[in-house]
Amino acid sequence: MMSMTNDEARRVRIIGAASSGLVTNGEASEQLGISIRQIIRLKASFARNGARGMVHGNAGRKPRHALSDEVKTRIVELFEGKYFDYNFSHFTERLNEAEGMSVSRSSVFRVLKGAGIKSKKAVKHKAKQHRPRPRKTTAGIMWQTDASRHKWFGEEHGYATLHAYIDDATGVVTGAFFTETECMRGYAAALEQGMLAYGLPLSIYSDIQRPPYYIPFAQGVDRR
Numbered sequence: 001m002m003s004m005t006n007d008e009a010r011r012v013r014i015i016g017a018a019s020s021g022l023v024t025n026g027e028a029s030e031q032l033g034i035s036i037r038q039i040i041r042l043k044a045s046f047a048r049n050g051a052r053g054m055v056h057g058n059a060g061r062k063p064r065h066a067l068s069d070e071v072k073t074r075i076v077e078l079f080e081g082k083y084f085d086y087n088f089s090h091f092t093e094r095l096n097e098a099e100g101m102s103v104s105r106s107s108v109f110r111v112l113k114g115a116g117i118k119s120k121k122a123v124k125h126k127a128k129q130h131r132p133r134p135r136k137t138t139a140g141i142m143w144q145t146d147a148s149r150h151k152w153f154g155e156e157h158g159y160a161t162l163h164a165y166i167d168d169a170t171g172v173v174t175g176a177f178f179t180e181t182e183c184m185r186g187y188a189a190a191l192e193q194g195m196l197a198y199g200l201p202l203s204i205y206s207d208i209q210r211p212p213y214y215i216p217f218a219q220g221v222d223r224r
Contacts, residue, residue, distance in 0.1 A: 012051045013176040015042050017164050020148030027171040035113060037106050050153030067103065072111045075103070079112060088112065088119040136169040143167055143174060143194065143201045147182040163190045165204070174198050 011032060018028040018039060025043075029036045067075075078099065083091050092108045095101040112119075136142050143165045152160045163186035164176040175193030179186040194201070 010173075011042075012046075013164070013173045015039070015046050016051075016148075016152065016162050016176060017166060017173050019043050019046055020146070020150065020162055020164070022144070022146055022148070022164050022166050023171055023173070031171060031173075035106070035109055037109065046152070047150075048154070050151070050157065052154065067107055067111065071101070071103075072114075075101075075108060075111050076115045076117070079117060139167050139169045139172070140199065140201050141169060142203045142205055144205045145187060145190070146206065147186060149182065152178065161186060163187050165190055165194050167198070167201075168205070172198075174201075 014023070014028050014031050017023045018025060023031075025036045025039045028039045032039070075095065078095070079086070079091055083094055086094065088109055089105055092103065092105040095103055095108065109119075145163070145165045147161050147163045149159050149161045151158060152162060160178045160180060161182045162176060162178055163182070165174045166172070167174055174197065175190035175195075177186050177189040177193065179189075191204075
C-alpha cells in the first residue's frame with residue numbers, strides 16, 4: 001500500500017476534488033498556496049498517474065533554473081515602480097524586450113504572487129465572476145457532497161469513485177474516500193472523516209437531493 005505524509009494526503013484530496021469539479025482551480029490554489037498554473041499541471045499529472053503522481057513527483061524540489069533572489073527583487077521593484085499599471089502578461093513582455101531579462105510569465109507570476117501582488121487583469125476578471133448563490137458565511141453551516149468516478153490511480157488500475165465533502169464557506173475538503181463504485185459506504189466514510197476533524201455540520205447538500213438534507217440537532221439543543 002502506498003504511504004503518504006499528511007501533506008501529501010491533503011494534496012491528493014484537494015487535487016482530486018478539483019479534478020472532479022468539487023472545487024475550482026482558484027479555490028485549490030488558495031488551499032495549497034500555489035499558482036493556478038501549478039494546479040492545472042498537478043491535475044494533468046493526477047489524471048495520468050493518479051495519487052502516485054502527487055507523492056513521487058517533483059513537489060518540493062527546487063527548479064534547476066530557479067531565479068536568483070536578486071532577479072526576484074528586481075522584478076518586484078520594476079512592477080511596483082516603472083510598470084505599476086501593467087498586467088502580468090504585458091509586464092513579462094517588457095521585462096524581456098526592454099529590461100534585458102529572460103523570464104517566463106509563469107516565473108513572473110510566482111514571484112509577484114509570492115510578494116502578495118495581484119495582476120491588474122486578474123483583479124478585473126474576478127470582479128466579473130458570478131456565483132448562482134452567495135457562500136455560507138461561517139464554516140460548518142453547510143457541506144456540499146458529491147461522488148466522481150475516474151481513473152484516479154492510473155490507467156492500469158481502472159476506475160474508482162471519489163466521495164468527498166466540501167465546506168461551503170471555506171472551500172476546505174473536510175473528508176474524502178475512495179470505493180469501486182458510488183455507494184453509501186463511501187459517503188459515510190468521508191463524512192466520518194470530516195466529523196472527526198471538524199465536528200458535525202449543520203446541513204449537507206447534494207445536487208441529487210433538493211432541498212438540502214439538514215442533519216438534526218441533538219434533542220434539547222436550541223436551534224436558533
